[in-house]
Amino acid sequence: MSFLNVEKRIEKVKKDFHQSDDFASRVLVKQNAKIGFMFFKSITDGELFAETIYKPLSSATGEITLESLQNKVLKSSDIKEIKEDEIVENIISGSIIILIEGEEKVIAVDLLKYLTRTPTEPPTSPVIMGPREGFTEDINTNISLMRRRIASKDLVMKQVKIGSYSNTRVMITYVHGIVDQKIVEKVTQRLKEIKIDGILDAYYLVGFLQEDENSMFRQVGMAEKPDIVSSKLLEGKVGILVDNSPIVLTVPFIIFEDLQNSNDYYSNHHYSSFIRAVRLIGIIMAILASGVYLALQIYHYNIVPLNFLITIADTTQGLPFTPYIEILFIFLLFQILYEVSLRLPTYLGLATSVVGALILGDTGVKAGLISPPGVIIVAVSKIALYLVPQQSSQVCLLQLVFLFLGGSLGMLGIIGGMIYFTNYLNKIDSYGVPYLAPYSPRIKNDLQDGIFKENIGDMRKRPESFNNKNKVRLK
Amino acid sequence: MKDTTISARQAGMLCTITILANKIFLLPALIYDGVKSDGFFVMMFLFALELCVLGIFILLKKKFPNNTLNFILEKYLGKVIARIIYFFFMMFFLFKMMLTYSVCYVYLKQQVYQDEFALLALICIIPVVNHAVISGLRVFSRTIELYFYVIMTGVLICLAVGLGNWQGMPILFNSTPSEFFLTSFKHIFSFGDYLFLFLIIDKIHLEKGQVKHLVKYVALGIIMVLTLFIAFYSIYQITAFMHNNALSDIISVSLQFNAIGRLDVLAMLTIMFLCYFEMEIFQFSFSEAFCNVFHKLNRKYSIVVFDVIFLVVYFILVGRYENMILYTEGWLPYFSIFTNFLIPIIILFISLPKRKGVRYEKTF
Structure with a gap:
């Protein structure tokens, strides 16, 4: 034959x-x-x-x-x-x-030749104390990292291949007996329905896994460390490992997850609570500071403490721009410097930062183009942005929206914007889980790992938000 | 079908917002004009009447846990009368929204923006409120739940500072019974706080034993309003009728506190939040009533119709906010006697007698 x-x-x-x-x-x-x-x-x-x-x-x-x-x-x-x-x-x-x-x-x-790096600490999730291993680009290494942490027969890995050209291996992982099988089915179905030429990174899948794919807010969790993903699987979530990507996706996702950090679980819970509160205040400040400053300066100057008002009046006197244009100008300057520093080699990036932050800022103030309070306010809001690096792109856009609202409509506009965006976030439902849980709606049990984190010994039940099948975490 | 119910706790929070919003700006001064410091008792009297309406709602909810108000009205009164009642509700909430807008507008114009800003206020408020109504009861109830403690903290700080400025007990029992009842009647339109509950009766998840959550938040709202009245009358005594923004005014006497600036900024932010949330509740209630009057039109139509009617009635017919305040003391009390009390009582009497022997929950 x-x-x-x-x-x-x-x-x-x-x-x-x-x-x-x-x-x-x-x-x-x-x-x-x-x-x-x-x-x-x-x-x-x-x-x-x-x-x-x-x-x-x-x-x-x-x-x-x-x-x-x-x-x-x-x-x-x-x-x-x-x-x-x-x-x-x-x-x-x-x-x-x-x-x-x-x-x-x-x-x-x-006989696949593994050209892979060793698991190192990812730059986005450094810890002071705690495990430093991070995922690599090799899916087999990542699976072994997961299996080492959850050494149980109930850790399930289901493979799907996506991409007509890339044939990328995508592994759906979950803990059987904890996870809600409906979520697993939904994720599997969504992944199988993807007909794309190639998947080059885990981020390619985010749009397909989101409930509202056009939303500016991410509805899929991302982690680069196996300890973080393992803890999420133990809460009843589903993980998605993608070959050639060091990022593991998790669903369902609530926005509060981005305020949590692996450091919080490896340090005293009182301190963790304090740090989470600082992060929350920081992120609110990042979003609102520029807008509120403009609203106070343009509409509500009578409620500003007198000494502060005098300082503002002194420093803004003689500026060629209106407060609105001034803040917008500083805002854009910061954003340009940030983008430049990201794309330049490290040594040049450092030089640009020095030129941008020190020389441009200082000279701008001395030349009477911008005011020191304006620089401080924008700088604070830009620095605070990176308290939650995962949400920095969304927060950056929100800063611009609230800057516009504060400058045009005052505090009434800012509060209107807050209510509008909260309504918008409340509409998002990630695989049946309210996006703003456990605060809106309030889920009492889940507040134990909220802003005020309890001791691990007191967290006896798994989060109720995720509809997991095994509620008891600690007997 | 997507679950659209809200919890008893969330319903309670909506009640607290409606109790607070219309009564903490202009009302203390207006009532003082009629009965002096006995305004405190007028409020107690009107709250007591309102609690009876809440009682009717709870009885009705127990009897018809999953049915809409439309179902109840059509079953006992027929389709035509049901639509007429809904039409009255529609108008009631339209005027309530106008009153809220007027009161907030007066406050913001006098104390915050200091010049004509009617258009600015509308640009701020209407799109946000419309978006909330389109998003649905569940969504904006959750938003209110998130900001509830922020609002309560604002009100409590204002009350605490107000009580700290206590100037002595206001003179009570200084009005005649006729003045008392006439003032009560004149300001009855500012009440009707629980009527929206009837419109969303099927959307409230009220299990056995959860009525206490509802009552708890209602009590919180009432206590706060009464405390505000007594603090306000104590601080301003005989000049109380001149102070139009009670919550802001009780705190503005403490202009500097540890050099942190004017404390009435707290009142300003609280009032702004309350203004938005109150309007969301009223427009949603209007929308619910509208959809039951015009069965073929959906919520989006109701929003467009509401915006158009609101703009036309408010800016052309009412003209100025002073007129709106006059209407609330003129013909609107007659209208609200009908909507606030008569309709709930009618619903109670037509539906309750058949309770014995028949378990409607199962048959419906």
């Missing part, structure tokens, strides 16, 4: 890969058996190939069949029998395909 001819089968696969140059094939004859190998040179481990396949095959005696190779000769533990139409997929995944003339059977040996 022609389809059992090794050369012809190799040729067919080669055609499937459009004669790609990194595709390699070899044909060996050993004890009258013609053996064919197919693989990608770029992603398979040559040394491992020599150790586990070539050397054992050279020293093999007796009749060579695929069955004998699979069971006796080859030393690799990752050998599997596959179908003819799975050859291409397995080669892409880093396997070596082995064929023998006259045999219909095909075997694949996984």
Whole structure:
């Protein structure tokens, strides 16, 4: 039968890969058996190939069949029998395909060359005390990090492949018995429905997993550390690991999660409560400070303490711009400097910061273009933005909205904006969980891990917001 | 179908907001004009009457836990009368919204913005209120729940500072019974705090034993208003009728406190929050009544109609906020006697006698 001819089968696969140059094939004859190998040179481990396949095959005696190779000769533990139409997929995944003339059977040996970095502390979630391991770009490493933390038969990993070209491995993970299966089904269905050419990072999936995909507020959690994801899985959430991405997504997501930090769980709960309160105040300040300053200066100057009012009047006297234009100008200046410092190499970025912050700011004030209180207010609001780095892009946009509201409509506009955005956030429902839980609506049990965090020994129940199936955390 | 119910706690908070909003700005001065410091007793009397309406609501909710008001009215009074009653509710909440807007407008114009800002106020308020109504009862109830303690803290600080400025017990029992009842009648339109509960009767999740949550928040609102009245009359005594913004005025006597600036900023922020939330509740109630009068039109139509009617009636017919205040003491009390008390009593009498022997909850 022609389809059992090794050369012809190799040729067919080669055609499937459009004669790609990194595709390699070899044909060996050993004890009258013609053996064919197919693989990608770029992603398979040559040394491992020599150790586990070539050397054992050279020293093999007796009749060579695929069955004998699979069971006796080859030393690799990752050998599997596959179908003819799975050859291409397995080669892409880093396997070596082995064929023998006259045999219909095909075997694949996984020899994927791991070009991965070791788990290091991610720059976005540093801790003073606590585990420092972070996820890497390799999904297998990430799975092992998860399995080490939740060493239970109930930790489930379900694979989905997304991307017609990228064939990205996406792993849905959850703890069976805690998670609400409806959420797992919903996530699986949404991922399976994605028909896209490629998934290059976990962030590609965010839009597909969000309930309201056009919302400016993110409705999917993101974490770069296995301890954070493990704690979320134990609360009844679903994790989504994506190959080639060090970020793991979690759903359902509530906005309060961004105020939490892994440091909070590795330090005294009184101090954690204080720090969370500071974060909340900081983020409110970041959003409202510029707008409130404008509202006070333009509409409500009579409620400003007299000494402060005199300072403002002294420093703003003679400025060529209205307060509105002045604050907007400083705001844009900060944003431009921030973008520049992000994109320049570190040493140049530092120089830009010095030139921007010190020289431009100082000279601007001395030249009488901007006022010192204006610089301070915008600087404080811009620095406070990074108390919650995950929400910095949304908060930056909100700053601009409230700046406009404060400058145009005063405090009535700012309060109107607050109410509007709170209504908007209250409309968002992340997989059946209210986005502003546990404060709106108030869920008493979940306040234990709210702004005022309780001692771990007192947190006896899992959060009720997430509709988990096993309520008891501590007996 | 998406769950749209609110909890008893949230319903209670809505009640506190409606109790506070209309009564803590202009009303103390207006009532003082009629009965002097006995305004405190006028408020007690009107609150007692209002509590009877709350009692009617609770009885009705117990009997018809899952039914809409429309269902109850149509079953006992027929479709035509049901629509007429809803039409009255519609008008009631339209005028209530106008009153709230007028009172807030007076305050903001006199104390905050200091010049003509009617258009500015509308630009601020109407879109936010419309968005809340479109988002639905559940959404804006949650928002109110989130800001509730902020508002309560603001009111409590104002009351505490006001009580700290205590100038002596106001002179009580200084009015005749006719003055007392006439003043009570004249200001009855500022009440009707629980009528919106009838319109959302099917949307409140009120389980057995949860009535206490509702009553707790109602009591909180009443106590705060009464405290404000007594503090206000104590501070301003015989000049109380001149002070139009009670909550702000009881705190503005303490202009500097540890050099942190004018304390009435607290009252200003509290009033702004209350103004928005009160209007959200009233416009939503209007919208509910509208959808029951015009069954084929949905909530979006009700919002457009409301905005148009509000602008036309307020700016063309009422003309100035002073006229609105005059209406509340003129013909609106007659109207509100009908809506605030007669309609709830009629609903009670037509529905309750059949209670014995038949379990309506199961048959409906």
